[in-house]
Amino acid sequence: MVEAALRSGAASRRCVFEVFARRLPEGRRYGVVAGTGRLLEAIEAFRFGEAELxxxxxxxxxxxxxxxxxxxxxxxxxxxxxxEAFFPGSPVLVVESDFAHGVVLETLVLSILNHDSAIASAASRMTSAAGDRPCIEMGSRRTHEEAAVAAARAAYIAGFGTTSNLEAGRRWDVPTAGTAAHAFTLLHDDERAAFKAQIETLGKGTTLLVDTYDVPKAVETAVELAGPELGAVRIDSGDLLVQAREVREQLDRLGATKTKIVVTSDLDEYAIAALAAAPVDIYGVGTSLVTGSGAPTAGMVYKLVAREDASGSLVGVEKKSKDKQSVGGRKYALRRRNARGVGEAEVIGIGEPPVDDGDDRSLLVPLMRAGEVVDREALSLEKARTRHTESRAELPAAARRLQRGEPAIPTIYDAGSR
Amino acid sequence: MVEAALRSGAASRRCVFEVFARRLPEGRRYGVVAGTGRLLEAIEAFRFGEAELxxxxxxxxxxxxxxxxxxxxxxxxxxxxxxEAFFPGSPVLVVESDFAHGVVLETLVLSILNHDSAIASAASRMTSAAGDRPCIEMGSRRTHEEAAVAAARAAYIAGFGTTSNLEAGRRWDVPTAGTAAHAFTLLHDDERAAFKAQIETLGKGTTLLVDTYDVPKAVETAVELAGPELGAVRIDSGDLLVQAREVREQLDRLGATKTKIVVTSDLDEYAIAALAAAPVDIYGVGTSLVTGSGAPTAGMVYKLVAREDASGSLVGVEKKSKDKQSVGGRKYALRRRNARGVGEAEVIGIGEPPVDDGDDRSLLVPLMRAGEVVDREALSLEKARTRHTESRAELPAAARRLQRGEPAIPTIYDAGSR
Structure with missing residues (x-):
């Protein structure tokens, strides 16, 4: 495409490319934008080296x-x-450049945003279901080795407290946490020897995995060795609802009333919600987090929506493909809010910004100007995490329902005064 | 774990770790091992640098x-x-080392094998459904930017002919192919100008995208400009079955009887199969390929199955966790075949190799010895691709059914003479 456009001369036409999702994954109420920070760094560094050429x-x-x-x-x-939360049609990214420079970025932009947003969108439902209980991201083993690092970052933005991916800790300061695996217990001559070795090294505040052989026996041994200061026990199999109750009772009976219970084992947002009434303190989530809990990609596309014509004016362009029509024109967006600050609609302005009703919030922020990042500080992971909490809290209560349904707020196109 | 094991002294115990999947994804008949070549390279290069330390x-x-x-x-x-095809319990990788050196590899091993095998397993069903018609991998935009490169490689192993991921071409010589996007058409003043620019640059053998505005009109323009030498047209929306027929008729009527039809648009193995009777020449597959068509991870685990005891002998170990029991002992495996060479069972020997009935095929090959790759040539992508064709062909016909069902052959554990 670049070669043909360079030859036809169209390569230098000013263009506007837009990233949006036609729809949310089946039944989801909102999506979460993630990957922006990674993307801007990747664009700044995007070069074709000798080997590529x-x-x-x-x-x-x-x-x-x-x-x-x-x-x-x-x-x-x-x-x-x-x-930030997003909805069908939200212009999550708007790229303005000539055709050749903009079209070359398509795969990079979509790969990063589709992956990271899919993970963050799933993660947000999980942390929402978990309420005040912390979630640990531990899915690295179930996804591509580099995707794993990015997934830990996206999960943190959407409210996960920690990750077992140490590289995400090193690269982006995501807080890390981990527990021992069954291999550690199996390695030692017996469970007691394994627990003893772990406590000697990591202290009584450690988390002991208690389901390798027999849970009640393991809990007994654990408290016997660590006493009431035992940090936590982890259950990774069986009926977690029943076991969490039994283990809690046993721990309390043994005097370890402050010892926490960590549950893992193919948890997703539904399993987390089902455990709300169980005495669980921490959720460890793996596979279903890093695979987007049924929606492994955010379905975002990168479309040319406006370009310079022969006379030099910018004109909206749109394809007419069946079921895949696009809306031409440069987009602007705001979240319409009522007087109490609750989101009511995603208003998308075509060609000009929609009018703020007074309580609305503008959504498009400048990210890069003439190839330079506009506000590096605004890209911090902590800010994104706080922003997500606020953006989610602002949505109507229906957004936090796990049942399948329509997007929490409708998308309204506003053609403005044109 | 490593720290505690170093301190307890157990870190130096000889161990056997095993990679296997407890089950195939719901309804799948077989899985495909992929990522081995990438994994061995990654293990050879696996070091902790200054920044990590x-x-x-x-x-x-x-x-x-x-x-x-x-x-x-x-x-x-x-x-x-x-x-190679694999089944529930197949010991797809066996790692022998001391505990500390082996346990550190868990995440790397599983990330690579789970990702690449998930993609190859989905890809194999697609190429099986496509029969003699070539498939193009074009899903890079729907998955993490590095996962995309690995996905192109895995798809090639499982029979895809080409990929649109140029980096996979550069890195592993995967053949590359691509077509123009709607943006290219929208960029030009009209469709005719876009087609003209593309043909002038890429020749008449190029593939023109014909569904930006009106398909019959685009096909007419395409043939008018390129004549009967037009390479192909691509349809990316609407009812592909109906459109492929209409476009084929139109092309033939216009004399472009050799012009091929490429279809894309959220294809998966079922859509490919549904198009078997349509005049389609090439399938382009994106999203559902790189997300494993409903099974984005292969579900493989890395378990300690044997370790040295205090007396220095290797003993099998297994956990008793509810629903997640493991089978202890070093495994061996062969594919039992009948006299006609058709696979009948996955026979897994515990502690010693199962006995070959005469027509069987041993499955475990030495990959690394004392940290060195045993046979670098055997790791070539072309060999893996040929191997996959042969391995799939050897399975009973039921393996190639798309309907949900049981694994194509049963897994049988053979405790041997012990």
Missing amino acids: EALRGVVDEATLSFLAGYRFEGDIWGYAEG | EALRGVVDEATLSFLAGYRFEGDIWGYAEG
Whole structure:
């Protein structure tokens, strides 16, 4: 495409590309934008090195190779801030540049936003179901080795407290936590020897895994060895509802009233909600988090919505493909809120910003100007995490229902005064 | 775990870790092992650098830091060759080393095998449904940016002909292919100008996207501009079955009888099968491929199955957790075949290899010995691809049914003469 556009001369036309999801995954009430921070860093660093150019020699012509060799994104980018909720049609990212520089970014933009937003969207439902109880992200083993690091980051934005992925800790300061595996118990001559070794090294505040052989026996041994200061026990199999109650009773009976109960074992948002009445203190979530709990990709697309015409004016463009029509024109967006600050609609302005009713909140923030990140501080993970909490709290209560349903607020297109 | 095991002295015990999936994803008939080649490279390169050690300072003690600083895997690894079919309980990887060196690899091993095998398992069903028609992998935008590259590789192993991911082409010589997007058409003043630009640059053999505005009109323009040498047209929306027929008729009527039809638009193995009777030449598959078509992870686990005891002998170990019991002991495996070479069972030997009936095929091959790759040539992508074709062809016909059902062959544990 770049080669043909360079040759036809259209490559230099000013363009507006827009990222949006046509719909939310089946039954979901809202989505969560994540990956923005990673994406802006990736765009700043996006270059074609010698090895890449060499591989493309013969695939594209010399003019295209030379364009790619000098590639550096120098356009403007607006978008929803990381952690923000989004809805069908929300213009989560708006890229303004010439065609060639903008179209080259498509795969990078969508890969990062689709992956990270899918994880954050699932994670938000889980932390919402967990209420005040902390969630540990522990799904690294169930997804691609680099996706795992990004998943830990996205989960943290959406309210997870910690991750077992140490690289996410190193790279982005995501708080880390972990517990021992069954292998540690099986390695030792017996469970007592394993618990003893773990307590000697990690202290009585550690979390002991109690379901390798027989849960009541393990709990007894654990409290015998660590006393009432035992930090936590982890249950990873069987009926968690029943076992959490039994273990809680046993711990209390043994005097370990402050010892916490961590549950793991294929938890998802529904299992977490089902355990709300059980004496569980911490949820460890793996597989279903890193696979987006049934929706492993956010379904965002990157579409050309406006471009310069022969006379130099910017005109909206849209495809007419069956079931896949797009809405042309540069978009603006605000979250319409009632006087109590509760979200009522996602209002999308075409060609100009929609009018603020007084209690509304504008959603598109400048992210990159002439290829430079506008506000590096606003990209911090902690800010995204806080932003997510606020954005979710602002949605109507229906948003936090786990049952399948319509998006929590409708999307309204506002063609403005045109 | 490593710190506690180093302190308890158990870290140096000889261990056998095993990778297996307890079950196949709901209704699947077989799984496909992929990622082995990537994994062995990753293990050879697995080191803790200065930055990683610095981040772990304070998390683990000095003895553990020093162990990690000197980390280099020097154990032995056996496994199913890449591309091979697997079933519940198949010991797809067997890692022999001391505890500390083996346990550290868990996340790396599982991340790579779970991801790549999930993609290859889905891809194999798609290429099976597509029969002789080639499939193009084009899902990069719907998954993490690095997972995308690995997904293209896994899809190729399972029979996809090409990928739109150029990095997979560069890194592993996966053949690449691509078509233009709607943005290219929308960029130009009209469809004719876009087609003209594309043909001028890429020749008449190119693939023109014909559903941006009106399909019959686009096909007419395409043939008018390129003549009967037009390579292909792509349809990306609407009812593909109906449209493929209409477009084929129109192309034939216009004399473009050799022009091919590429279809894309949320295809999965079922949609591919439904198009078997339609005049489609090539399938382009994106989202559902890179998300494993409903099963985004292969569900493999990494379990300690044997370890040295105090007297120095290797003993089988297994956990008794409810619903998650493991089978202790070092495993061996063969595919039992009848006299016609058709697979009949996955026979897993515990502690010793099962006896070959005469027509059987041993499944575990040596992959790494004392930390060195045993046969680098056997790891080639082309060999894995051929191996997959053969392994799939050897399974009973039921394996290639798309309907949900039981695994194509049963798994039988054979405790041998013990």
